[in-house]
Amino acid sequence: MSHIRSLACLTLVAGCAGAAPEAASVPPSLPPRASATATPPPPAPTSPSTASSATADAPPAKPNATSEKASPRAALVTWLKAHMPSGGEVVDEADKPVGVVHVAKAGELYELIARAYVELTDIYLTADLHKELRKANKLPGPKNAAKAGERVVIPAIVPEAPKSADEERLGWPEDKVLKGVYVRGGPAASRLYLEILEESKKRGMNLITLDAKDYDGWVTYPSKVKLAVESGATKNAPIRSLARTIRFAHKYGVRVAVRISCFEDEILAKFRGDLSIQAKWGKPYKIGWLDPANPGGQDYIIELAKEAMDAGADGSSSTTSATRCSGSRAPTSSSRSARRPRSRSFGTSCAASMR
Known part of the structure; x- marks a missing residue:
């Protein structure tokens, strides 16, 4: 699972899961050697019922290690x-x-x-x-x-079951250089997607930034995040399966960083006014923005990013735009983030994170 370093940034974290070292096995203590002069006691008579009980109490043989894991x-x-x-x-x-x-x-x-x-x-x-x-x-x-x-x-049934998300990820290229293009949800669900992947491979490109949620609030795949479903943000999702779309990119050696527009979200701002930026007069400020200081808005972005990583994405690309916002009420002292200065100009900020 990727660690999201900044809600208003594109996070790209390189990491490799190392195998946990196995605990050293400790041999059991050996019994003391019997004296050479000791006389062994005569064997006790064994009844059929005793013999059968001893056999039943014997521990079962351990299964072969290869049989424990399915082929x-x-x-x-x-x-x-x-x-x-x-x-x-x-x-x-x-x-x-x-x-x-x-x-x-x-x-x-x-x-x-x-x-x-x-x-x-x-x-x-x-x-x-x-x-x-x-x-x-x-x-x-x-x-x-x-x-x-x-x-x-x-026809054309897949030759093997899909891998887990961690196994599916391609990780960083050897030269640590990422070169790629931005792909919106619509093209990713069309024939153009395969053409983009083919051309990317030919030209030595190794990354696409794929829209997961745009600034209008629409989610491009059938997300199971509660707020995305309840707000209707997934009802027009063009991508049927985010995990499958990612797997096809990986077949071409192309990594996928999903793009999530953080707080500019017209759909959720209308659906949940309490998550919007609040005006001085005590009502939601109708600019189509969630309040970056509101824990509910923060959690929504985090859940979408986690879901994308669980689908096998190689990284997440989270963006936010600054916009004019005079007349808004400052966050309370109980908010997660510190007081946010008002913006007087337009701009964008992003950062990068890759596993």
């Missing part, structure tokens, strides 16, 4: 089952890649089937998966809907 294939099957749409089946046959089949309902459109399964595949866009699905199932041109019980093969 990559088993992990993939488990992941597919956990994310399988209704009607889907995993096909796990020996000497063949793991596959998926959809048992269709009468009149079910192939395009909608492709949309339901696209996140289980190596194909980024639903339209492209729809084309491949038609080829894989040898569907004639005019046929758009499936018959009841028709088994539709889903």
Whole structure:
């Protein structure tokens, strides 16, 4: 999890998780050596019930270390089952890649089937998966809907289960130099995204700054942060899965720093006036800004940044703009931050953070 150094800054922190050293094993104490002249006692008679009890009380053999961790294939099957749409089946046959089949309902459109399964595949866009699905199932041109019980093969299933967020991150490049472009949410959900990644790789660029929340307050992916959901900031999210969008960038060797506009937020400022900058007359100052000194506004930004890092982002890019704000009430002494000077000019500030 990234440590956010400044709410009004772009934070980029390099870090590598080191493996914790294993505790040295201490051999058990050996029993004292028996005297050479000691006479061993005669063996006690053993009844069948005693022998059976001794066997039952013996500690079980430790399982092989390799059996404790699921194989990559088993992990993939488990992941597919956990994310399988209704009607889907995993096909796990020996000497063949793991596959998926959809048992269709009468009149079910192939395009909608492709949309339901696209996140289980190596194909980024639903339209492209729809084309491949038609080829894989040898569907004639005019046929758009499936018959009841028709088994539709889903092509291009991912070869392995997604990694954890920490495993997914690419970390700093060897030369510690980041070169990249800014990508908004709309293009990131279109064919243009793959073109950007391809061209970035060709030109030796290794970073995109991807919009997670813009200054208008819209969140570009289906966030689960409570305020984002309640305020409706996610209802027009163009990106279906932030984690998947990040994984596709990583395939091209391109890192992702998510951009979060901190306190300029028209949606949340309207939805939660108590989080807005307060005017001298005791009401929200209607400029579309959250109060940077308000703990609720601070926590919202922090939760979005944490969510992005949990999705596998390599860093977070948090920005804030200064704007004219005369007539606002200064923060109280109980606020987290110190008194904030009023701004008389426009400007931007940002800082960088990478894991």
